[in-house]
Amino acid sequence: MATQMTDGHRRFLQVLMSHGIMEGSVARTLHRDCCEIHKVYYAHDKLDDFINVVNIHVQPFFMQIRKGMSEDDGRTYYALVNLAETEITKMASDYTENELELFRKTMDVIIISESGFASSTDILNLADQLKTKKMKKKEAEQVLQNLVQDKWLSERDGEYTLHTRCIMEMEQYILSNYQDLVRKCNICHSLAIQSQVCETCGIGMHLPCAGKYFKAQTEPHCPHCNEFWPHEIPEINRPDSQLPSSALRERRRTPSSGTRRH
Amino acid sequence: MAQRRRSKGPGPSQGELLAAEEDFAPTQSASQVQRSLERLSPAQVDQKVSELVQYLLVKDQKKIPIKRADILKNVIKDYRGVYSEIIKRAGRTLQQVFGLQLVEIDPKHHIYILVSNLPRLEVENLKQDDCTAKLGLLTVILSFLFMKGNAAKESAVWEMLRRLRVDPGVRHEVFGDVKKLVTEEFVRQKYLEYNRIPHTDPPEFEFQWGARAVKETSKMQILRFVAKIQNKDPRAWSTQYTEAAAEEAAVGGLFQDVNTPGDTGGASQGARRRTW
Numbered sequence: 001m002a003t004q005m006t007d008g009h010r011r012f013l014q015v016l017m018s019h020g021i022m023e024g025s026v027a028r029t030l031h032r033d034c035c036e037i038h039k040v041y042y043a044h045d046k047l048d049d050f051i052n053v054v055n056i057h058v059q060p061f062f063m064q065i066r067k068g069m070s071e072d073d074g075r076t077y078y079a080l081v082n083l084a085e086t087e088i089t090k091m092a093s094d095y096t097e098n099e100l101e102l103f104r105k106t107m108d109v110i111i112i113s114e115s116g117f118a119s120s121t122d123i124l125n126l127a128d129q130l131k132t133k134k135m136k137k138k139e140a141e142q143v144l145q146n147l148v149q150d151k152w153l154s155e156r157d158g159e160y161t162l163h164t165r166c167i168m169e170m171e172q173y174i175l176s177n178y179q180d181l182v183r184k185c186n187i188c189h190s191l192a193i194q195s196q197v198c199e200t201c202g203i204g205m206h207l208p209c210a211g212k213y214f215k216a217q218t219e220p221h222c223p224h225c226n227e228f229w230p231h232e233i234p235e236i237n238r239p240d241s242q243l244p245s246s247a248l249r250e251r252r253r254t255p256s257s258g259t260r261r262h
Numbered sequence: 263m264a265q266r267r268r269s270k271g272p273g274p275s276q277g278e279l280l281a282a283e284e285d286f287a288p289t290q291s292a293s294q295v296q297r298s299l300e301r302l303s304p305a306q307v308d309q310k311v312s313e314l315v316q317y318l319l320v321k322d323q324k325k326i327p328i329k330r331a332d333i334l335k336n337v338i339k340d341y342r343g344v345y346s347e348i349i350k351r352a353g354r355t356l357q358q359v360f361g362l363q364l365v366e367i368d369p370k371h372h373i374y375i376l377v378s379n380l381p382r383l384e385v386e387n388l389k390q391d392d393c394t395a396k397l398g399l400l401t402v403i404l405s406f407l408f409m410k411g412n413a414a415k416e417s418a419v420w421e422m423l424r425r426l427r428v429d430p431g432v433r434h435e436v437f438g439d440v441k442k443l444v445t446e447e448f449v450r451q452k453y454l455e456y457n458r459i460p461h462t463d464p465p466e467f468e469f470q471w472g473a474r475a476v477k478e479t480s481k482m483q484i485l486r487f488v489a490k491i492q493n494k495d496p497r498a499w500s501t502q503y504t505e506a507a508a509e510e511a512a513v514g515g516l517f518q519d520v521n522t523p524g525d526t527g528g529a530s531q532g533a534r535r536r537t538w
Contacts (some may be wrong), residue, residue, distance in 0.1 A: 010360060011361065013360060014378060030377070058359060061312050061316050061319075061359075094324075165464060
């Protein structure tokens with residue numbers, strides 16, 4: 001069994017390192033190209049094995065290529081993450097003390113919120129109350145822009161949530177730091193920042209997971225307590241459809257009337 | 263020259279002085295290193311190697327050259343005695359796992375960059391974003407410099423760019439502050455050198471290729487780029503062609519045995535071809 005790194009693996013690793021995160025179909029194309037260029041054994045359905053070889057070799061450096069799902073469109077993504085979870089290590093060198101504080105406080109708001117989003121107004125208010133060093137509006141706006149560009153946050157209609165890359169990279173950190181304040185998806189059991197929540201028993205689901213689970217059911221019921229599921233079920237489109245995010249956006253605004261997380 | 267660098271570089275202005283003190287890695291004989299190594303457990307040394315690899319990768323992602331002083335201060339710390347061993351192993355690991363080479367671009371000040379070891383492709387599928395546009399601009403500048411005999415006055419470079427509708431005095435849609443990008447960012451990343459021409463008053467500056475550009479591309483690749491745009495054979499420029507071929511021969515058979523797809527008469531063939 002081949003567990004040696006080849007130039008094919010190294011090229012894949014270099015490209016993924018420069019992207020940070022990569023959508024599934026792009027990763028599969030890259031896999032094919034890397035194997036072709038360096039004449040490495042290629043099987044189109046063995047991407048995960050290929051990645052495992054890389055992971056064996058990068059593990060001593062607390063790195064890992066992880067597979068995750070976007071909360072927006074349910075698509076698979078591959079990201080190179082840093083496993084050292086004692087602090088936000090990768091970010092630490094890119095951002096100043098007060099910028100990191102702003103990010104952490106924004107993350108608090110996002111995680112505690114019902115919707116998984118923080119409005120830009122919320123964030124600008126936070127900027128004004130930072131302990132390390134207050135930040136003016138213009139500065140905070142620039143920091144937000146940088147955070148979005150570096151894929152720690154993603155923005156939609158002036159509201160901010162955690163980027164898929166951020167969730168994949170910081171899942172362990174978030175789970176251990178926020179514990180009961182965060183929700184896990186009842187279907188896939190991963191961390192859920194955006195979710196639909198049962199109003200009776202409080203379990204939550206990712207929107208794409210809900211879409212898949214309740215597919216074509218006329219009367220969806222909570223898998224846990226069997227009560228009527230009060231939310232509009234997101235439509236799961238084909239991966240190459242243009243519409244998924246806008247379709248899901250509409251559903252998100254359906255009121256989940258003031259349920260408190262417990 | 264050191265004067266100019268200090269004011270243009272990022273980092274503290276007194277950095278140069280402090281760095282000189284911190285940048286002390288005791289030179290030891292091989293046997294002294296061996297004895298120091300024996301006192302430490304293999305796990306401890308491995309740990310340091312692993313930390314150094316991570317540190318180098320993170321620093322290099324931003325394309326800022328890495329100073330030895332910073333490595334000693336932030337990673338090596340008390341393990342200075344075995345610095346040479348740690349850096350040797352880190353270099354080996356970077357090659358074996360990542361296909362990256364640790365290159366010392368400034369042997370006097372001990373400054374490093376990481377360069378890909380993998381055979382260069384005609385079309386690289388690295389991140390397509392603003393970075394691609396910047397690299398495109400850089401390639402145009404590097405080409406201009408090479409065709410002009412490896413150096414050109416600042417004014418000539420701006421004139422050339424203006425003809426391409428990139429004006430250093432006007433905020434550009436993609437590049438923003440063009441002057442800052444070219445004279446600061448590219449210089450900081452060691453893609454370009456921006457040096458004062460002696461005995462000029464008011465001071466004039468000229469551009470040359472930086473150490474990173476020298477490592478990441480080659481005269482032959484740039485010449486081929488120019489030839490492709492102008493739809494001519496690279497040999498149409500005999501002076502430049504001779505120079506590019508000489509550089510290839512000097513570098514040696516690094517790419518001789520690689521057959522890359524879409525290879526427009528790649529570096530490998532260039533090295534073997536005799537032109538003079």
